[in-house]
Amino acid sequence: MTRIASPPAVDHDRIARIVAEVLRERLDRPAQRGPRSPLVVNISVRHMHITPQHLEILFGAGATLTPLRPLYQEGQFAAEQTVDLVGPKRRMLQNVRILGPTRPQSQIELAFSDAILLGIDVPVRMSGNVDGTPGCIVMGPKGHIVLDRGVIRAQRHVHLSTADAEYFGVRTGDALDLVVEHPTCGVTFGGVIARVDPRFKLEVHLDSDEGNACDLPGATGVRLVRAGGPRAG
Ligand SMILES: [Zn+2]
Known part of the structure; x- marks a missing residue:
């Protein structure tokens, strides 16, 4: 006859403690910081x-x-x-x-x-x-x-909401770099000037020469980084 081990008694107090701990950890963690809207680059x-x-x-x-x-x-x-x-x-x-x-x-x-x-x-x-x-x-x-x-x-520029500006740590007039990734003609544009307004959606404006120079429609990725800094957006 096989003896079936009786399951260990459920320690409800311990589970409650663990759940409370996990919840507290999640609540204490700062909200995920990120631009409120996806980065859009338009010509x-x-x-x-x-x-x-x-x-x-x-x-x-x-x-x-x-x-x-x-x-x-x-x-x-x-x-x-x-x-x-x-x-x-x-x-x-x-x-x-x-x-x-x-x-x-x-x-x-x-x-x-x-x-x-x-x-x-x-x-x-x-x-x-x-x-x-x-x-x-x-x-x-x-x-x-x-x-x-x-x-x-x-001047090439980026429209940012107040939350976006906070995320990138910039104010109106500050410069950002726009990294355009492309298999053959990637470019980093310096001097992308921040324009901040609560009504703005995150959008970079390039002119048609700039857009053509990096074949923007063929870009595989775009990133905004603080001028001279490695922080990606
Ligand atoms: Zn604009």
Whole structure:
């Protein structure tokens, strides 16, 4: 006859202690720190931001922007309306899209190769900082304007929510590095300037030259790291 060992008595107190310990450990552990939203890298193709007044000159009295498709950042959109830009040597860039909503200041953002095509020397600036920048002629279906300034190459930048900024340890104006992994043409972009706003979603904006240089659509990975630091995001 086989003797079946009786199971050891269940020590309920011990189990309760272990469960309590595990729970306490979990609760005490700091919440997983990470960006609130996944890192998105998008290319800003040449575009114009426009004042309501300029919009009416170019598209007629009472004209408003018609949204064509929403952009990643909340409330921003590509408009149906486009303009033609004319440079000093009568060179033209046609069908430059307007991004909405309208702004208090008109501004045109070009890639370096766009500026060469237009024949003007365009500085790299953060959006909105247009003092001392060149202008151009902007043509719409109903009229034209002569911008005396406002044409820039947009400084590569990253939009961060407050939580994202906390995660990366940066404030508006700080620089991050963007690492683009690619089997044949990986690149690290320095000088990716942080722009922090509670409404922002984590998104890097490169211009089309930068996006083409690293074949962004073929990238196998993108990481944001603090400038000069190894911390990955
Ligand atoms: Zn942007």
